[in-house]
Amino acid sequence: MRLQTADAFILGTHPLKERDRIVSLLTRDSGRRRGVARRARGARSAFLGTLEPMTEARVMFFEREGRELVSIDSIDPIRPSFPLSKDLERALLLSAFAESLETFVSDSDPAEPFYRLARHAMDSLFAGAPPPAVAAYFDVWILKLSGLFPSPAECAGCGRPLERKTTLYFDENRPGFIEAECRHGEAIRLTDEGAATLRTFLSSPLDPQARPGGVAELASVARRARRNFLGHELKSHRVLAEVLGA
Numbered sequence: 001m002r003l004q005t006a007d008a009f010i011l012g013t014h015p016l017k018e019r020d021r022i023v024s025l026l027t028r029d030s031g032r033r034r035g036v037a038r039r040a041r042g043a044r045s046a047f048l049g050t051l052e053p054m055t056e057a058r059v060m061f062f063e064r065e066g067r068e069l070v071s072i073d074s075i076d077p078i079r080p081s082f083p084l085s086k087d088l089e090r091a092l093l094l095s096a097f098a099e100s101l102e103t104f105v106s107d108s109d110p111a112e113p114f115y116r117l118a119r120h121a122m123d124s125l126f127a128g129a130p131p132p133a134v135a136a137y138f139d140v141w142i143l144k145l146s147g148l149f150p151s152p153a154e155c156a157g158c159g160r161p162l163e164r165k166t167t168l169y170f171d172e173n174r175p176g177f178i179e180a181e182c183r184h185g186e187a188i189r190l191t192d193e194g195a196a197t198l199r200t201f202l203s204s205p206l207d208p209q210a211r212p213g214g215v216a217e218l219a220s221v222a223r224r225a226r227r228n229f230l231g232h233e234l235k236s237h238r239v240l241a242e243v244l245g246a
């Protein structure tokens, strides 16, 4: 057994026996990891306030060869997420980020780009960026990093380059972006504003001062691409959509 240290985002916890918890973590070097936090339940636990979804923390743990579960020694928050979760919309968004990362990041593979995305989304929320914009940006990028977000640069129907002035349609059955001539059946038409925001999202970091338009369309495109791959919608996203839509 050796003691190791890693920076990680907390993705979630499950109760284990009477007093322990299994903690799911996003790490840079080894993707998703799971560990046992002993005596993590109860009001006097040393882990109190450190296990909120999307809290970034320095985790010390023991790893035993051949064992999937590590044994967590301590969790020291680098940036707790609780200041954001006072607000319902942001609190739900944290759960949605955590569930997406849990779903799309694989066990034990390096996950630096996913870690950077998580950090960037959290930086943006702390800097005051509007939650729907951060949500759409995160959803587009987690799919892109997973190889599941189509490029808006060429038509998925005929392969021709899509000019910036071409009206974009999203066909969820391919899934891909297409021009008007290649449409058959149902396809979502993106507004010029939505298409411009998509190109900005794909080419640059989120500006917390910006108020990008068309983010609801992009959220809808990402939802369809995600559902097309998973075959169902993520639980936290259903709740979030109901609250954001209300």
Ligand SMILES: [Zn+2]
Residues within 6 Å of the ligand: 155, 156, 157, 158, 159, 160, 178, 179, 181, 182
């Ligand atoms: Zn085409």
